[in-house]
Amino acid sequence: MDKRIRSKELQSKIMDPIKAVKLFLLSASSIAFGGMGGQSIPKSIPDAIAKVKETENIDFSFAVFTGGATTPRFEENLSKIDVLRRYYYLSADYFREKVDQGKVQFFDYWVSEYSRSVREGTITGGNKIDVAVIEATGIEEDGGIVPSLSVDTSPAFVEACKRLIVEVNESKPVLSGLHDIYLPEHGKPINITKVLDRIGSPTIKVPKSKIAAIVINSEKEEASGSYSKVEKKDLSIAENISRFLEKEYSRDYITRENPLQFGAGPLASASMEKLSIEHLKIWSEIIPARWVESLDSKVDCISASALYTMPGEEKYLDYVFNNLELVKKHVVLRPNEVTNSMEVIMRLGVVAVQQAIEIDIFGNVNVSHIKGKIHNGVGGSGDFTRASKLTIVALPSTAANEKFSRIVPFLFNIDIPKQDVDVVVTEFGVADLRGLSPRERAEKIINISHPKFRDKLFEYYTRAKNSSSHIPFDFQAALDFMQET
Secondary structure (H helix, E strand, C coil): CCCCECCHHHHCCECCHHHHHHHHCCCCCEEEECCECCECCCCHHHHHHHHHHHHHCCCCEEEEEECCCCCHHHHHHHCCCEEEEEECCCCCHHHHHHHHCCCCEECCCCHHHHHHHHHHCCCCCCCCEEEEEEEEEEECCCCCEEECCECCCHHHHHHHEEEEEEEEECCCCCCCCCECECCCCCCCCCCCCCCCCCCCECCECCCHHHEEEEEEECCCCCCCCCCCCCCHHHHHHHHHHHHHHHHHHHCCCCCCCCCEEECCCHHHHHHHHHCCCCCEEEECCEEEHHHHHHECCCEEEEEECEEECCCCCCHHHHHHHHCHHHHHHHEEECCHHHHCCHHHHHHHCCEEEEECCEEECCCCEECCEECCEECCCCCCHHHHHHHCCEEEEECCCEECCCCEECEECCCCCCCECHHHCCEEEECCEEEECCCCCHHHHHHHHHCCCCHHHHHHHHHHHHHHCCCCCCCCCCHHHHHHHHHHC
């Protein structure tokens, strides 16, 4: 019997993934998969679904819920079946195209609202999710699930599903003591005042009767397909962020008691290398595993929903596993309904560093679409930008090898309004927007755009500011800019 499953009753539910799929998924119409940032994504069950589809020509048709960004392998398996709906994040071109064509229905939620909506049933029309599949590193005698390196929306999926399939991953040690599982209750405050406060359970509590199957695997992680490798631009942006934060600390506008938050992606990894400030506290939705290597030096403590890896950085997971006792003293992994709680973010005075696809000259931000087409989704950016003490939006000034400017006259899609943006950072500098009018903000932001596009942006603004409006805008001039660039 598997030693990671301490309940003899549950050991009888260990089975082959193909058998689990045939027993519990043939009649299912909705399925949820835990994991985010490419970390702790179920592996055996998605593989088995695709295999059963191909070998037995069974038509699976699901509404699919995921905990966040997935992996290329997961997306490849999912592309072989009929997906009617997806929530709340996309990680592959195949499904982006299906969504843009209207063949797959999709809506992206802020992370904290997504988890709550899953539990309340408002996202599912009051229905339970038929089957949830989550990865674990062990199961306790009482049925409590010891999660892996991602907690994400998994506790909400467990609560909201009819049946649960658990993939126990033996490539990782049993991570007992790393997690704090707590789901907020309506009308009750979340009693967290410090980064490492623990208010919940070390395991995901679930009735044994809800666990329909347990699948054992020993497959290692692959990096998410949503994130690119760190580039030179990312390092330059990280340097500018570091210099800006040093000034803020020196003026006591923020202190080391204000936790930092980094949005997912290469900039979060680059910042680990370039930040010169020590004794940092981190309160984040997810954080690169490489940050753990700086515990007891640059970083004092981390609270997040997942530790993930960028492409080429998988080695940092080994550091986590080989130094697990140190990690447990300084790191807590929580549900993202807690990490992304605006109540807690505001109370802690978090300093948020968010990334963006593009930004307009007044500071409105698009994080989810490219020229009107869906890319990934909003994620948890709005949870942090609205509630943080200080919000920094950081992005490279251009895209597609400098073919397009990421700073534009206006946006087709606005996810984060200008009122929530305090500072904008590119590889060309820092635009501190606090206290500035729209006209003043425009000049600051244009000045940190790429030199290739800077004159054209000023040309647009010169035409626009002749308008008698608080926010200068010239529709024809904006169209001219878009066509010329």
